[in-house]
Amino acid sequence: MSSGELPKRLAITGLGTFVGGRVAERLLEREPEIEVIALGLHLPHRLEGRVRLHRVDLTEPAADSVLAEILEKERCDALLHAAFRQTPTRDVEGSHELELIGSLHVMNATAAASGMRKLVVASSAQVYGAYPDNPNFLCEDHRLRAHPDSHSMRDRAEMEGLLWLFAERHPQLVVTSLRPCWVAGPTFDDRVVRHFSGRTVTTLLGYDPLMQFLHEEDLLRAVELALRRDAPGPLNLAGDGALPLSTLLRLAGKRSLPLPHPLLYRIDFLNSLRRTGDAPQAFYDYLRFLWVVDTSRARDLLGFQPEYTTKEAWMSFVVSRRLRRYR
Amino acid sequence: MLELYEGLRQRISGGERAGISYEIDQFGLDPEYLERAGGLLDFLYDRWWRVRAVGVSDIPEDEPVLFVANRSGVLPYDGLMIAHAVAREHPTHRRPRFLIADWLATLPFWQPLLTRIGGVRACQENAERLLASGEWVVAFPEGQKGALKRYHDRYRLQRFGRGGFVSLAVRRRAVVVPVAVVGGEEVHPVLYLPPLAPHLLGVPLTITPTFPLLGPLGLIPLPSQWRIRFGEPIRFDDVASERADDPLYVNRTRERVRNTIQDLLDSEVRKRRSVWTD
Incomplete structure (x- = not known):
């Protein structure tokens, strides 16, 4: 497989997120020719002066034509859409506006700008949902049954639905969505990572599903590959090998606090609602049922082979947190 | 206090058991x-x-082998014993993976245990992937209907699913080995199935002579005498792969396999002198 060519002028939304910000940095460091155009409200400090920021609020009603104009003027040829909240907040309305309506605006603008040929969207494998009747490996054509209690995944699944309709209507565009499983690594931080950061980790009594993790570097590499090569459609991303939750905790030397789920779902209800806007099962069901993904499509179409296995990704997260504690 | 907590936790989750390996196959x-x-x-x-x-x-x-067996005895002891029989007595010592019903594949405490000893949730995708990766598979086309049938229906095969196992065998060129398990029906003889229990409890509750009468002791399976009879392998080598999607062919073949297993069952049941001794 050829190494493919990077877009010359790449627009990125969501520079404040891990994927948006770190991909921009990575490309600027390694590829001197590339020009990165930031679309959003503000820039992280590390990127100031290195990318050109166009102030756009994706939630504005007319954001699509503003975006189209910018893409046209900057002669962008690809867009990485990463403006999704890493961790759900209780601002349910706000994230709906940003993640679903904002994505719609991004799609429409991509179609309207003349030079565009590629759209890469940072989705998540959580859109499949964790269910007792999931097959052991979820392939990309599996139904998206995002957890009905999770507002962000509900929106994300709906967004993907719209995305594939959009891709059908615009065959001139290469539309890719990346669905990584949970990400771990030395710097990545989200709700999941925070749940696993303590010495004691709450688990569900009597359940011990197989889990996958993707290393943060692998995630960035996959995004870069998706920008280089044309792999239309959804792509699952995960480290090789799946391990039971109990084994992961044992590897990390963490204690587990197994609680019966009816109890946990009741005692954590208000707290979870206050912090994430969702009932606790929107998160804990992913520690209860299987949602392991099949990654052969990313390997075949993208030539993406993760450098870290699930175990290595997990251990790199664990070790980095341990060091941080001693510092 | 901390020690007490640790002890309790180990009791509950068994987390610190020695002998949980870090290398686990893709199905757990x-x-x-x-x-x-x-x-x-x-x-x-x-x-x-x-x-x-x-x-x-x-x-x-x-060759890839798909064992097709009668289902009995509520809990998946029959799958375990078939797998164990093959692993012990077959010259290759391969341990087939056995498919388990949904409610068991997610039943608290049972799920981690069954997964670790080779159980896989029964669904078309899983069976197909197992065969493709070179595993032998034990399937129970009767499913729940077989596991939860009443004692007076023992050794009468229920409907054989929708014939998914036939399509699978044709597609993957697997050899179907019919298996008759005699003795499984007596480990938890089901006298009555309260119809509301699945709705109220989320799991089927079965009334057996010992459960729930004796409480947790009633969960001990009764020591019946078992016979596992492996039948003549059925090959699909000369069947065109399009037949996998031909419902009439699938249905016919399914019934043929079902009758074969029923015959095996009948002859094995006749052979034994009592439920408890050979």
């Missing part, structure tokens, strides 16, 4: 755990149910 089988459980499996096989496996030598050696 844990070789080290299996080795530790081997003693218990041998005990169940040799002492408790005194399993007699007949016809193991007919099982082919280097």
Whole structure:
């Protein structure tokens, strides 16, 4: 497989997120020719002066034509859409506006700008949902049954639905969505990572599903590959090998606090609602049922082979947190 | 206080058990755990149910094999024992993976245990992937209907699913080995199934002579005498792969396999002198 060519002028939304910000940095460091155009409200400090920021609020009603104009003027040829909240907040309305309506605006603008040929969207494998009747490996054509209690995944699944309709209507565009499983690594931080950061980790009594993790570097590499090569459609991303939750905790030397789920779902209800806007099962069901993904499509179409296995990704997260504690 | 908590936690989750390995296959089988459980499996096989496996030598050696068996006895002991019989008595010592019903595949405490010793949730995708990766598979086309049938229906095969196993065997060129398990129906003889229990509890509750009468003791399976009879392998080598999607062919073949297993069952049941002794 050829190494493919990077877009010359790449627009990125969501520079404040891990994927948006770190991909921009990575490309600027390694590829001197590339020009990165930031679309959003503000820039992280590390990127100031290195990318050109166009102030756009994706939630504005007319954001699509503003975006189209910018893409046209900057002669962008690809867009990485990463403006999704890493961790759900209780601002349910706000994230709906940003993640679903904002994505719609991004799609429409991509179609309207003349030079565009590629759209890469940072989705998540959580859109499949964790269910007792999931097959052991979820392939990309599996139904998206995002957890009905999770507002962000509900929106994300709906967004993907719209995305594939959009891709059908615009065959001139290469539309890719990346669905990584949970990400771990030395710097990545989200709700999941925070749940696993303590010495004691709450688990569900009597359940011990197989889990996958993707290393943060692998995630960035996959995004870069998706920008280089044309792999239309959804792509699952995960480290090789799946391990039971109990084994992961044992590897990390963490204690587990197994609680019966009816109890946990009741005692954590208000707290979870206050912090994430969702009932606790929107998160804990992913520690209860299987949602392991099949990654052969990313390997075949993208030539993406993760450098870290699930175990290595997990251990790199664990070790980095341990060091941080001693510092 | 901390020690008390630790002790309790270990009791509950068994988290610090030695012998949980870090290398686990893609469907969750844990070789080290299996080795530790081997003693218990041998005990169940040799002492408790005194399993007699007949016809193991007919099982082919280097072809994909799909075992199709009658389902009995509520909990998946039959799958376990078939897998154990093949692993012990077949010259290849391969341990087939057995498919388990949804409610067991997610039943608290049972799920981690069954997954670790080789159980996989029964669905078309899983069976297909297992065969494709070179595993042998034990399937129970009757499913729940077989596991939860009343005692007076024992050894009468229920409807054989929708014939998914036939399409699978045709597509993957697998050899179907019919299996008749005799003795499984008596480990938890189901007298009555409260119809509301699945709705109220989320799991089917079965009334057996010992459960729930004796409480947790009633969960101990009764020590019936088992016979596992492996039938003549059925090959699909000369069947065009399009037949996998031909409902009439699938249905016909399904019934043929079902009748074969019913015949095996009838003859094995006739052979035994009592439920408890051979």
